[in-house]
Amino acid sequence: MTVSNTPDLQESYKAQTRIVVGTVGNLTADQELALKELWVKILTHIESTATTPIKVTNDQVRADGLTAAGIALDQPSAVAQWYADNKSTVTDIKHQTVGDKLYLDGQHLTPAPFRPLFGDDPGSRHFGNTFWKACTLHSNPDSYLLTFLRATSWNVSVAFDRIVHSVTWRASQAIDKLMWDGELAQNNRLMEAGLCINVGRDRLDYPVMVVRVRLNVARERGEGTVERFAAYALERAAILARAHGERATLLYDFTGFKLDNIDTAFIKTLVTMINETYPQSFSATVMFVNS
Numbered sequence: 001m002t003v004s005n006t007p008d009l010q011e012s013y014k015a016q017t018r019i020v021v022g023t024v025g026n027l028t029a030d031q032e033l034a035l036k037e038l039w040v041k042i043l044t045h046i047e048s049t050a051t052t053p054i055k056v057t058n059d060q061v062r063a064d065g066l067t068a069a070g071i072a073l074d075q076p077s078a079v080a081q082w083y084a085d086n087k088s089t090v091t092d093i094k095h096q097t098v099g100d101k102l103y104l105d106g107q108h109l110t111p112a113p114f115r116p117l118f119g120d121d122p123g124s125r126h127f128g129n130t131f132w133k134a135c136t137l138h139s140n141p142d143s144y145l146l147t148f149l150r151a152t153s154w155n156v157s158v159a160f161d162r163i164v165h166s167v168t169w170r171a172s173q174a175i176d177k178l179m180w181d182g183e184l185a186q187n188n189r190l191m192e193a194g195l196c197i198n199v200g201r202d203r204l205d206y207p208v209m210v211v212r213v214r215l216n217v218a219r220e221r222g223e224g225t226v227e228r229f230a231a232y233a234l235e236r237a238a239i240l241a242r243a244h245g246e247r248a249t250l251l252y253d254f255t256g257f258k259l260d261n262i263d264t265a266f267i268k269t270l271v272t273m274i275n276e277t278y279p280q281s282f283s284a285t286v287m288f289v290n291s
Contacts, residue, residue, distance in 0.1 A: 009283070009284060012204070013203060013204065013284070016203050016204065017204075018204050018245060022146060022149070022150045022154075023143070023146060023246070024140050024142050024143055024146065030154070031149070031154060034149055034154045034156050035142060035145060035146065035149065037156045038145050038148075038149060038156050038159055038160060038163075039145065041156065041160045042131065042145070042160065042163065045127065045160075045164065046127060046128040046131060049126065049127040049128065050126065050128060052126070052127070053120075053121065053124035053125070053126060054124060054125050054126065054127060054130070054168055054171035054172055055123065055124050055172065056122075056123055056124060056125065056171070056172055056173070056174045057172045057173070058172075058173060058174065059172070059173070060173055060224070060227045060228070060231065060269065061173040061174065061175070061178055061224075061227065061228045061231050062223070062224035062225070062227070062228050064097060064099070064181070064185045065082065065086060065089065065090070066079065066082060067177075069082055072113065073110050073113070074110060074113055076110075079103075079108075083100075083103060083104070090103075090104065091104065092222075093188065093189045094189075094220065094221050094222040094225070095187075095222040095225070096187070096188045096189070097184065097185055097186060097187060097188055098183050098184050098185070098186055098187075098188045098191055099181075099184035099185060100188065101188045102184070109184065114177055114180050114181070116174075116176065116177070117129040117130060117133055117176050124171075125170075125171035125172075125174070125176075126171070127164075127167055127168070127171065130167050130168075130170050130171040130176075131163075131167045133170075133175075133176055134166070134167060134170055137235070137238045137239060137242060138242060138246055139242055139243070139246070143246050145159070145163070146280075147246075147279050147280035147281065148162050148163050148166075148279055148280075150279075150280050151275075151279035151280050162276065162279070165276060166276060166277045169276070169277055170277070173231065175231065175235060178228065178231060178232055178235070179232070179235055179236075182232075185228075186228070186229055186232060187221065187222070187225045187226075187228075187229060189220070189221070190215075190221070190225065190226070190229050193212075193215045194212065194215070195211065195212060195215045195216055195226075195229065196209060196210070196211050196212075196229070196230075196233040197209070197210050197212075198210075198236075198237070198240060201244065202249045202283075202284075204245070204249075204283060205244055205245065206241065206244055206245060206247050206248050206249045206283045207237065207240045207241055207244055207248045207249070208248065208249045208251060209233065209237045209248050209249070209250050209251065210251045210253055211250070211251070211252050211253065212253045212255070213252055213253060213254050213257055213261050214253075214254075214255065214256035214257055214258065214261055216261055216263055216266065217260045217261060218260075218263045218265075218266065219260070226263075226266050226269075227266070227269055230266070230269065230270050230273060231273065234273055234274065234277075234278050234281070237250075237278075237281065237282075238278060238281050241281065245283075246280075246281075247280070247281060247282060247283040248281060248282055248283065249282060249283050249284050249285075249286065250274075250282045250284070250285045250286070251285075251286045251288055252285070252286070252287050252288065253288050253290075254287065254288060254289040254290075255288070255289070255290040257289070
């Protein structure tokens, strides 16, 4: 089933009135029916994949050195030995994480042991567990499905396929662990520079996420660093938006932009993440250039 949904975003901002068409509590009869049909397909898929694990691959979201080596943070002697053996890597600012920096400065923090989704094997996830975890990014589980329905013009079959793809990606990239580790596992240079920061809210009260493009120089970072940072930043934005209408505003600040900042591979990755994994998470995308 396909139902139309073409609200005018520009007029919404002019009038300072949020677009609520197609959201929880604001559904037409056809939209409600599409939502019910999608729930049936999702719940059926959860049941049929209950015993089918999704292997964690970390293709885009790279594992940190300790995790890759199978060393737990509650093994102090093993951690110390790993840092001693890999000092040249962890002191290289291209690869150094916030956790590396703290450890080398004698301020190592030991978080509670990570528990995978609902006790799953750390090397795999299941569709159902990962799906319900994704739903917690929203104030209502219906909101998660509605983001995909709106993004696909209420085509139930296409929305279902995109949810399966998105949830599988979240499982294979262990997004639950990425957020559990938080800033500790992020590149120290990017975090200190503030490549992506959250700065208040826009006129519709949506959180604003600012990406300062001049701070992204591909040759100055290690492979996979920005991809992992982007996944962390987008997930964080979705969590912040939960209390403010389920959406955020993305602003690209091109002030000081140079040729060194051209990074087509990263742009493609970011656009793909937003469109396929976090659809309808952003109310607007703004390009800002201060000449």
